[in-house]
Amino acid sequence: MPTWFLQPVRLVATALAAHASCRQLAWGVALGMLLGLVPKGNLTALLLAWLLFSSQANLGLGLASACAFSWAGLLLDPLAHRLGWQILSHQPLQPAFAWCYELPLVAWCDLNNTVVVGQLVLGLYALYPVYWVSRQAADRWREPLADWIRKHAVARALVGVPSASRVELGEFDTADSKLNPAHSVLPRTSGFEPRNV
């Protein structure tokens, strides 16, 4: 049975139940939100994607969050446009903007576009609140979800064997969201190295 389409789901489930810390999960959601809001096709989105992929933030949740917030960004476009216009048309900042725009590669960032700037500002403004809410949610719901995966075969099937195994074996100390090295029975060669997060 082809399972490639389940990979994002497994990634999220694994992140929730078996692998990432709550902080990683929360940063994944926040950075994903920022990436999702900004219109694509410019260097700004590329840099944000680079930031998400190169950080320790959870990729699965980050991509899922980017996808979800892309749709939300369309709805927020009018607000973003007004916000961006207010910023970009601010007279005292015009010389600075003009100077920045003339710098190399800045023109590729589309930072003279009202929606790009507006969404970026909205995203940055909401970055920490989204992180804080996500952190609280992860702290509250990660344990019940892990239990649910452990108890239901369907869930395990969705999640996939390796992750399900790690949950059953209790590799993770769900109380403090840290990996418990003493409980790791997997060989080092498997790639699942205990590490501090």
Add this chain to the structure above:
Amino acid sequence: MRSIRWSYVGPRLVAIALVVAGLHYGLPPLLRWSLIESGQALVGARVEVGDVDFSPLRTSLDIRDIAVADPDDPWSNLVAAERVVLEIEPGSLARRRVVVRRGSVRGLQFDSSRTTSGELPEFDRLAPLGRFVDSAADRGKDWLAAYWFNLSSKLEEHVRHEFRSIRLAEELATRWPRVYEKYDAQVQDLLARGRETEARIRAARENPLRNLTALREATQEIERLNQELGKLVEELEGLEPQLAGDRDAVWAAWEADRQKLAEGISLDAVDARAVSDYLLQEEVAGRVGTVLRWVERVRMLVPLVPTAREPVRGRGLNVLFAGLRQQPDYLVRSLELHGQGRSEGQPFTLRGTVIGLSTQPALYGRPTIAKIVSRGSVNFDIEAALDRTGDVPIDRFVVDGPLVARPSVELGRPDSFAVAIEGGRDEVHADLQLTATELSGSVTLTMRAEGLQVRCDRALAATRLAEVLSASLNDIRKVETTLQIDGTLDEPRLRMESTLGGQVLAAVRSAAAEEVAARRQELELALKRQVDGRLSEVEQTVADQRRQLEHRLSEQQTTLIRLAADTFGLGNRPTIRLGSSNSGVDQPDSRESTFHR
């Protein structure tokens, strides 16, 4: 460093390096493909590109063996070049623009031949520019033959309508017979009355006493008849001097007409411009059409409507910051052109520069200037200024100097009338301006030759006209033609003025004048014969009618004498003398007639 996921970043850095290397080796084919596709879309014919070399580090683009086919002639190239090198400003790429600081085109060639067809079937070709050659040439096809062969009939007609002596003679020939007919009718009337009176007298004489009144009335009638006869005779005698006077008037008019004939005959006015149009229109139309076709192609390369940079997804607005001057996306600051060619086996070289070539000239703020100089077997200077900075595009083209050597050419229709010019060099000066789609300007074409030859149909070739024309046109060394052009590129209108029409017309007039002079003597004799003939006719007719009248008058006279004798019954019969003012009785033998001179 602990916050960096090196297991992720490391491989990706390697991947980026691979991408850069891939770009270095993979970008040139992509550029080659885009050059071909965009060139074909722009020109509508096949574009071939050899090697493309692009170095992101050096930011220079090197294109070899580029050939753009002619959409109107698939087996020749519109333009071809051995090598095109473009030095791109590095900073412009980082600023999302392509600015070529300096470029050069080497081995530039126009109209070179191809080994494969350059046609792209899915594109429409430019329509050939022959649309302003109208039917003037057809209308003028037989103008000379018609003019010359109608000359004789025109002269005769001119003689008939313009010469007074002919008209007078015609009038006399019409009027005099009628006069005599009128008198003849009167005489016949008198005769009839005489016979009637005679019959009454005879009847009355049978009983004269009873018919005395009738006899008296008859006598009175006889007197009346005699008076009328006498008057009639007087009038008839007065006709002769009148006829003589009319005859003298005709001869006087003939003398005047003879003088007029000596002064010359005004021939039909033929417009020199019409002659020029007939002879030169097709040849000039072809050349001007070639020039306008090149103008169309240049305009194709620099679009009339500038392309604008659109937002990628159409979300939001791109703000132009105060103090920031918007720059065009694509700009070639300077492009050098080097080329060569051959004309009639002789080489020539091309040098030129194009400055300020951009897809958004309004943003660039300056017109595109192109200067091309050719030296060698072909010498010309072309300067073009394409100003698209304003709302209305204004393009100006100035061409100076001789173009290619011209082969022998025949102007007009050899089956009717044509002028052949041997091969030589033409000087051209053209100044054309295009304001949006409105075309205006002038082209001056000077054709140099060692004389012109006449070609015409056999009938015309046998006349004096061909001989005179050949002699006159053989002295011509230069034909200057000025064209005023207006309209649009799709519908250009030409107004042509050329010295050739005037020169040909002058030769035709000279030949016609010679022909008229040669025929003047004939015309004089013909005129005199005609006048004389008419007058002779008149005199003959008058003489015949006079004789007839005389006979009738004699008869009338005899009748009257007889009537008088019968009335009075006298031995001495009275006689009536013709020519007396009153009726009178005279000696019977002294009849005279003063009618004959």
